[in-house]
Amino acid sequence: MQHPLDQHPAALCADLLAQTGENPLLHAACEQASAVWDGDPTRPRGARAALLLCEMKADPDTLLAATLGDPRLRASFDEGLMAKTYGHRIARMVAELHRLNTFEETQAALGNPQQAENIRRLLLSMVSDVRVILIKLAYRLERLRALPLVDNAALRQSVARETLDIFAPLAHRLGLGQLKWELEDLAFRHLEPETYKRIASLLDEKRAEREDYMRKVREQLDRALNFEGIRAKVYGRPKHLYSIFEKMRRKKLSFEQLFDVRALRVQVDNINDCYAALSVVHTLWQAIHSEYDDYIAHPKPNGYQSLHTAVHALEGKTLEVQIRTAAMHDQAELGVAAHWRYKEGSKARGDRFEDDLERLRLALEEGEGGALHARSIYVFTPKGHVIELPQGATPLDLAYSLHTELGHQCKGAKVNARLVPLNTPLKNTDRVELLRASQGTPNREWADAKSGYLVSKGARDKVRAWFKQRERESAREEGHAHWDKTVRRLGLSREQRELLLHKLKFKSETTAWEALGEGQLSHAAFLDAARATLAQAIPPSDEQTLPRRIATAAIPRSLSLEGLQAEPARCCNPMPGDAIVGFITRGQGLRLHRTDCHNLTNLRRTQADRLINVEWPYLQGMAVRAELLILGEDRAEFLSDISHVLSMFKARVNAIDSTRDKRTEQVRMRLKLELPSLDNLQPLIDKLLALNGLDEVRRV
Known part of the structure; x- marks a missing residue:
């Protein structure tokens, strides 16, 4: 029963007390709430919220806290004083309700499913008794009922969007179906007024008429099952406007394509009875065979099992029927195939939060309280985003959870606008601003769990890495x-x-x-x-022969270099006497390569027609220049022994470069020499190699 929005609080309280019986504490609470009535029907009232909860058969403590949580009493609220009159539990519930009713950090989460989920978890973590959330949802429904009286269109849209994203899913999670559908329908009405009216007209019946229709088909099916000796529980209610809209949008269906605008569930004792009940349904009403699914024989990937069928029932209207056992129902409602996960289009996180939520849901069904186990905290970034962190987390944990580089470069933090050390434990709803150094680096101490800088093992691993x-x-x-x-x-x-x-x-x-x-x-x-x-000798190239074809027929296959413009290539630096090949350049004469030059293989493959066999001119008695690399052990006689050999072959030293490796105690020497004849070069090298302590002597 809905009371007029402008009904005087005295009348509301009288009705509340009449329904609950004589309760001195509730009577006193009603007097307090009536005394602060300001005549504004757009603001939720404690007595109206309590009446709504009374219809849901809420316990006396919940009704008392709802009445005392009237926002008009917030200015004079004193938790200690209230505890003396109503007890510590009620005072704490009212304090937490006031905190929820003044919590406005939800705008950044709207339209963002992950942020909305974090906000819902944050709200649950802010209370020590889940019944406070129930009261908050009742207050939200009262606010939605009064929205038509609010002139500010933007405010109406904001409240409706917040309801759909945050509060309706929360009601569904806690098994509060009645609250959920009314929250959704009222929010939908303000967000999509034209669509709301169109779907309502398509249904062509009022909600009461639809519910009356559902009562008739439920009773008809119940009688048929009893007649066949099948023990079953038949229940259901018509689809609500927002759920119809969501299914049309999600599955891209027209209204005419929907077969479950009205739906029944049949719960039986065993699998055999499932198929027996299906036979009764198809005998009683005309089946729509294209809409039959056997998820018992072929379960969904998430383990969901049930029989789904659609029929033309009374008056030819379509009706969806789901048939399952009690075990299948528990699996669907409480296990991995929980209906709320399907409805919200999200996947379970695989953490213990869902177990806690189910425990709270069952507690509400029993009229009891309860709180989440404190495993996580939820903090805000400067932009209003909610971040979930482990209990005891620090600003540094937050930095690493956002981005590894931000963690490495974090040099400080402000919590609620105050500078704090990086190892300060954070609390629920803290607003944290991280200070970053562009060239900052992590501290080894952060990786030590005992230092208190990082609670998260993953963050400590990032520091070590x-x-x-x-x-x-x-x-x-x-x-x-x-x-x-x-x-x-x-x-x-x-x-x-x-x-x-x-x-x-x-x-x-x-x-x-x-x-x-x-x-x-x-x-x-x-x-x-x-x-x-x-x-170790490097294997010779596969191509050892020079190409026979050359570009210009006028150039013979073999030339003497005498009188030709030719320069040694820098890659191999050939000397007179070396076996060489000429490469005809464009306008710069010949470039001479040693036949073992590593670049020659590529030239043979790509420009073979520009290679030519050449030979040195007559060299008898001609002085030659050479460069030698000498490697050997560092010893006192090293230089004198080399000088002695050079003098034996009348070699003149033009340049010398020598270095010593302190670690290996080896000398590396490069000599640029001039010899009287090429014939002296190889004997000189052989003589040097014969010296004691020399490891290598070779031409460069």
Whole structure:
């Protein structure tokens, strides 16, 4: 029964007391609420909310808290004083109700399903007794009933949207079906007034008429089942306007395509009775065969089981019938296939929150209170977004939950506009602003759980990963430097470096650098492998013969370089006496390559017609220049022994460059020489190699 919105509070209280019997505390509460009546029917009233809850058979404590929670009493509210009169439990419930009624941090969540879910969880976490949520929902329904009296269209839209996104799903979660459908229908009426009117006209009947129709078909089916000896519970109510609209939108159906505008559920004892009841339904009314689904033989992926059918029932109107056992019903309502998950279009998170919610739902059915187990807290960002964090979380936990880099660079935080240390535990509804340093880095102490900076193990793992990555990068840089130094000292070619990687069993130079830097590959082992690679001959190219075809027929197959413009190629730096090939450039004469030059293979493949066999002119007695690389152990006689050999072959030194590796105690020397004849070069190299302590002597 709905009372007139402008009905005097004295009349409301009289009706409330008449329905509840003599209750001195409720009588006193009614007097308090009546004394502050301001004549504004658009503001919810405690007595009206209590009457609504009385119709739902709420317990006396709930009715008392609802009456005392009148917003007009909030200004004079004193929890301690109220506790003396009504008891601590009632005072606490009223205090929490006032907090919920003044909570306005929902706008950022509207239209965002995840944020709306976080807001619902936050509201539940703000109360110590779930009955406070029940009272809040009653107050919200009273506010919706009074919305037509509000002139501000934007306010009406905002209240309606908040109801659909936050409060109606919350009522559904708690099993408060009657509250849910009226909240949805009233909000729908203000959000989509034209659509609301169109669907209402399509139904072509008033709600009372629809409910009367449902009563008739339920009684008819109940009699038929009893006649067949099938024990069953038949129940149902017509679809409401908003649920019809949602199904049309979700499934993209026209109104004529809906078969479940009116629906019954039949609950039986066993599976055999399910099919027996189905037979009764199809005998009693004309079946719509295209709408039959057997989810018992073929359950849905989430485990849902039931028989679904649609029929033309009384007066030819369509009726959906669902048939299931009690176990199937429990699975659908309380298990993974819970109806609210299907209705809200969301998936369960797989956490213990749903178990808590079911416990609260059952507590409400028994008229009892209860609270969520405090496993999470909910805080606000400066933009009003709600973030779920573990109990005891700090501003640093929040930073890492938003973005890893924000966590690494977090240098401070403001909680409710006050600067706090980063290890300050946060509380429900705190508004947290994080301060960020553009070049900030994490602190090793953060990764220690005992330090109190981070409660979340995932966040601590991110800190450890950051330091591990930096250590890996540092090791890679150190290994890279040592690799390059050794490769340059030994003069390893690209092919030799690849051979070295294969010998060391590394896939890339980067992994080899990391192994060197981290000590997995010792410097001594690396040097030994590099020297062994240097000593190993590189397999000759598959192409050893020069192409016979050349671009210009006037150029003979073999030329002497005497009198020709020719320069040695920088890639291999050939010397007189080396086996060479000429490459005809455009306007710059010949470029001379040694026949073992690594670039020659590519030239043979791509520009073979510009290669030509050439030979040096007569070289007898001609002075030649050469550059040698000498590697050997650092010892006192190193330079004097080399000088002695050079003098034996009358070699003149034009330039010398020498370096010493302190770690390996090896000398690397480059000599630029001039020899009287090319014939002296190889004997000179052989003589140097014979010296004690020299590891390598080769031309550059």
